[in-house]
Amino acid sequence: MVNRKIVGAHYGLIDWLAQRVTGVVMVIYTLVVAIALRQGAGANYASWHEFMSGGLMRFATFVFIVSLCWHAWVGVRDIWMDYVQPAGIKLALHVLTLLALIGCAGWAAQIIWRL
Amino acid sequence: MTTRTLQFKIYRYDPDQDQKPYMQDIAVDVDATDRKLLDAMVKLKAVDDSIAFRRSCREGVCGSDALNINGRNGLACLADLASFPDGKPIVLRPLPGLPVIRDLIVDMTQFFKQYHSIKPYLINNDPPPERERLQSPEDREELNGLYECILCACCSTSCPSFWWNPDKFVGPAGLLAAYRFIADTRDQATNERLDNLEDPYRLFRCHTIMNCVDVCPKGLNPTKAIGKIKDMMVKRAI
Numbered sequence: 001m002v003n004r005k006i007v008g009a010h011y012g013l014i015d016w017l018a019q020r021v022t023g024v025v026m027v028i029y030t031l032v033v034a035i036a037l038r039q040g041a042g043a044n045y046a047s048w049h050e051f052m053s054g055g056l057m058r059f060a061t062f063v064f065i066v067s068l069c070w071h072a073w074v075g076v077r078d079i080w081m082d083y084v085q086p087a088g089i090k091l092a093l094h095v096l097t098l099l100a101l102i103g104c105a106g107w108a109a110q111i112i113w114r115l
Numbered sequence: 116m117t118t119r120t121l122q123f124k125i126y127r128y129d130p131d132q133d134q135k136p137y138m139q140d141i142a143v144d145v146d147a148t149d150r151k152l153l154d155a156m157v158k159l160k161a162v163d164d165s166i167a168f169r170r171s172c173r174e175g176v177c178g179s180d181a182l183n184i185n186g187r188n189g190l191a192c193l194a195d196l197a198s199f200p201d202g203k204p205i206v207l208r209p210l211p212g213l214p215v216i217r218d219l220i221v222d223m224t225q226f227f228k229q230y231h232s233i234k235p236y237l238i239n240n241d242p243p244p245e246r247e248r249l250q251s252p253e254d255r256e257e258l259n260g261l262y263e264c265i266l267c268a269c270c271s272t273s274c275p276s277f278w279w280n281p282d283k284f285v286g287p288a289g290l291l292a293a294y295r296f297i298a299d300t301r302d303q304a305t306n307e308r309l310d311n312l313e314d315p316y317r318l319f320r321c322h323t324i325m326n327c328v329d330v331c332p333k334g335l336n337p338t339k340a341i342g343k344i345k346d347m348m349v350k351r352a353i
Contacts, residue, residue: 005282010310012319013348078322081315082279 019074022067029064053115065108069101118147121155121196122204125166129217136215139163140204145196152194152205153180168219175332178267182219183208188269188330210272212281225281226268226288233285233293233311238304254300261295261340263333264288270327270337276320283316287327287337290318294340297347309348318344 036042041051051057076097084090121143128136143158153173159166171177173192180191185199185206199205213221239248271277271286285293293312296302312318318341327337 007283007314007316008311009314009316011313012315013313013345013352015315016319016345017349081320082276 015074015077018070022071025063025067026071029060029067032060049115052112058112058115061112062109065105065112069105073097073101118145119196119201120144121199122202123155123159124204124206125159125218126208126215127166127218128215129165130215138206139166141166149196151192152184152196152199153191155196155205156180156191156207166219167217176265178265178332181210181267181269181272181332183210188273190267190269190332193332210268212272212278213268221272223268226271226286227266229271229281229285229289230266230292232317233289233296233308234304235292235296237296237299237302238307239301240303248301250300257298257300258295260335261291261298264291264295264335265333267332269330269332270335273326273330274321275324275326276322280316280320284320285312285317287321287341290321290344291335291337291340294344297344305347306351309344309351312344313348 036051040047042048052061077094080090080093080097084093123141123143124138125141126136127133127139141159141163143155143162145155145158149155149158151173153170156166156168156170168182168191169179170191171179173180175190175193178190181188182191184191184194188210207219209215209219209221213223213225216222237248266288268288270291271281271288274284274287276284277286290312293308297305297308302308321338321341323338323342325338328335328339331337
């Protein structure tokens with residue numbers, strides 16, 4: 001294969017938009033948790049458990065985790081794109097990053113359901 | 116009438132003679148009539164005629180004397196000598212991120228390749244009218260802040276995304292020019308232009324750090340233009 005620089009993958013908009021939307025989701029979630037902590041939700045295990053195990057909070061925490069992983073995927077992929085040039089190594093790093101994030105998201109979901 | 120002696124530290128590299136680049140200390144006397152850095156650099160040539168740099172119009176229009184001046188990209192012909200503090204040497208380096216041909220002269224091939232890749236010309240397949248393609252004053256207003264770019268490369272060579280991926284990222288100068296044609300109501304290739312840029316490298320390497328805005332000698336705002344391209348892509352997609 002000739003060594004030509006090829007661009008034109010025709011994606012990027014969704015990721016760029018998703019990074020912004022997930023950023024907003026994380027800010028809102030962080031504010032909600034910070035306010036709850038100020039109001040004593042983390043005073044002891046019982047109050048923390050009651051706060052986190054509510055249906056709305058489980059939903060919000062799951063959305064937060066998915067947002068975090070998606071946001072991290074776009075950000076980490078950008079780092080690989082900038083600093084790693086060989087296509088094979090870059091692809092391997094992309095796959096490893098995706099697998100690690102999917103694993104973390106699944107693990108976090110398990111923790112939430114167990115509450 | 117000598118009024119001031121300026122100290123310079125200048126990046127020197129002649130690939131035919133030097134193993135590696137080095138910084139040369141050199142002093143030059145300037146007169147009260149020497150107002151701009153370029154005036155002093157022309158006098159530098161009289162002290163050491165082996166120093167190589169580009170220059171042409173000397174009034175901020177041609178963009179050929181773009182340099183890295185004290186760590187910041189700018190045009191030598193627009194940099195006021197009075198703005199440099201006494202006693203501190205003026206450090207001149209070539210524009211960062213582009214291959215050095217010699218001393219302060221860089222190879223701009225990659226920069227212009229990216230510029231050409233956005234098709235910097237009006238695409239309109241209608242038969243040309245007898246005189247000219249007209250625009251309303253409001254439509255013409257849209258082009259202000261876009262058409263004035265002189266392609267000096269100060270912006271693109273101060274952008275880390277362009278440093279890492281000069282072969283894939285269009286860079287702020289190219290993207291400003293791209294939006295200049297996207298915003299032009301006489302152009303008929305808006306969709307093709309957006310397709311051409313919808314790419315994780317070509318457009319979305321811009322992370323809005325705004326170095327381009329900071330250094331543009333013409334006071335233009337490539338980041339704003341890039342934001343408008345992204346807005347148009349979002350509007351097209353939803």
